[in-house]
Amino acid sequence: MTTTLVTGAAGFLGSHLCDRLIREGHRVVGLDNFLTGHRRNLAHLDGNDRFRFIEHDISKPIVVDEPIDNILHFASPASPIDYLELPIQTLKVGSLGTHNTLGIAKAHGARYLLASTSEVYGDPLVHPQPESYWGNVNPVGPRGVYDEAKRFAEAMVMAYHRFHGLETRIVRIFNTYGPRMRRRDGRVVPNFIRQALAGEPMTVYGDGSQTRSFCYVSDLVDGIHRLLLSDTAEPVNIGNPAEMSILEFARAIAAAVGASERIEYRDLPVDDPRTRQPDITRARQLLGWEPRVPLAEGLRQTIAYFRELAPEAPDGPGASGDEGAAGATETVETAERPRERR
Numbered sequence: 001m002t003t004t005l006v007t008g009a010a011g012f013l014g015s016h017l018c019d020r021l022i023r024e025g026h027r028v029v030g031l032d033n034f035l036t037g038h039r040r041n042l043a044h045l046d047g048n049d050r051f052r053f054i055e056h057d058i059s060k061p062i063v064v065d066e067p068i069d070n071i072l073h074f075a076s077p078a079s080p081i082d083y084l085e086l087p088i089q090t091l092k093v094g095s096l097g098t099h100n101t102l103g104i105a106k107a108h109g110a111r112y113l114l115a116s117t118s119e120v121y122g123d124p125l126v127h128p129q130p131e132s133y134w135g136n137v138n139p140v141g142p143r144g145v146y147d148e149a150k151r152f153a154e155a156m157v158m159a160y161h162r163f164h165g166l167e168t169r170i171v172r173i174f175n176t177y178g179p180r181m182r183r184r185d186g187r188v189v190p191n192f193i194r195q196a197l198a199g200e201p202m203t204v205y206g207d208g209s210q211t212r213s214f215c216y217v218s219d220l221v222d223g224i225h226r227l228l229l230s231d232t233a234e235p236v237n238i239g240n241p242a243e244m245s246i247l248e249f250a251r252a253i254a255a256a257v258g259a260s261e262r263i264e265y266r267d268l269p270v271d272d273p274r275t276r277q278p279d280i281t282r283a284r285q286l287l288g289w290e291p292r293v294p295l296a297e298g299l300r301q302t303i304a305y306f307r308e309l310a311p312e313a314p315d316g317p318g319a320s321g322d323e324g325a326a327g328a329t330e331t332v333e334t335a336e337r338p339r340e341r342r
C-alpha cells in the first residue's frame with residue numbers, strides 16, 4: 001500500500017488532501033501542530049485504520065518510523081492576517097519545514113510535492129500569470145514572509161531534485177475556497193460569507209477593483225493529485241482562471257447567501273496584489289486538468305458549511321482546542337510551544 005505523509009493535515013487544503021488520498025487507497029500519515037489547522041477538520045478520520053496522526057511542528061526535525069512513499073508539504077499559515085501575527089513561524093515552515101520534509105523524502109526515497117503559491121508572482125506585472133513569470137515580490141513588506149519563504153522553498157525543492165535526484169513536484173496554488181476554511185482566517189471568502197450570513201456589511205478593501213480568481217477545493221485537490229502522479233518537476237499553476245473584481249465577488253456572495261449587498265469600504269492592505277489570474281495552459285497540457293465546479297455551486301457548498309459550523313467555534317491561530325480530537329494523537333515532544341514567537 002502507498003503511504004503518503006501530509007504536513008498541514010489539519011488545515012483546509014491538507015485535510016481535503018488526506019480525504020482524497022484515503023479514497024484513492026493510500027495510507028495517510030497526517031502531521032500538524034494546530035497553529036492554524038484545527039482538529040475538527042480530521043475528526044471524521046477518527047478510528048480509520050488507514051490514517052495516523054502525528055502532532056508536531058515540522059519546522060523541527062522528525063524521524064518518521066514507517067516507510068513513506070510520498071510527501072506533500074502543505075503546512076503553513078496561509079492568510080495575510082496570519083502572516084502579520086505569525087511572521088517567524090511562516091518563514092520557518094516554508095524554509096526549515098521544507099528542508100526537514102525534503103530530508104524525510106531523501107531518507108525514504110519518497111516522491112515530494114511542495115504546496116507553493118501564486119504569491120511567488122507578488123503584485124504581477126504579467127497577466128495572466130504563466131509559470132515562466134518570475135514575479136514582482138516585495139521581500140520586506142508584511143506579505144514578504146510568506147512569498148519569500150515559498151520562493152525559497154521552490155529553490156530548495158529544485159536543488160534536491162537536481163543535486164539529489166529526488167522526484168519532486170511544485171504546485172502553485174491560486175485563491176482556493178471551500179468547506180473547512182477558518183471562519184475568521186481573515187481571507188475574503190470566509191469574511192464575506194460570515195458577514196453576509198450575519199446581516200453585516202461586507203468589508204471591501206480599497207475600491208474593490210483588485211481581481212482574484214477563485215478555485216473550488218475539490219478542483220484544486222484533483223489537480224494536485226494529477227500532478228503527484230505526473231512526471232513534471234517544473235512548477236504547475238493550479239487555479240481557476242475565472243477572474244473577477246472583489247466588488248463583483250461580494251455581489252456574488254450576497255446573491256448566494258440571499259443577503260442584501262451592503263458594502264463597507266476599508267483601507268487596502270499593504271502590497272495587496274492588484275490582479276491575479278492563473279495561466280493554466282501547462283496544467284491542461286501536462287495533466288489534462290481544468291476546473292469544473294462553477295462558482296455558484298462552490299459557494300453553495302461553502303455557505304452550507306459556514307451555516308452549520310457552530311457559531312462560536314474558536315478558530316483563530318492556535319485556537320485548536322481539544323474538542324473533536326483526531327483520534328489517537330501522538331505528540332512529539334519539542335522544546336518550543338507552537339505559539340511561541342522566535
Ligand code: UDP
Binds near residue numbers: 080246
Ligand atoms: N479582501 C477584502 N475584504 C476582506 C478580505 C479581503 O476586500 O474582508 C480583499 C483583499 O484586499 C484582496 C482580496 O480580497 O484584494 C483577496 O484577499 P485574501 O486575503 O482572501 O487573499 P490574497 O489573495 O490577498 O492572498
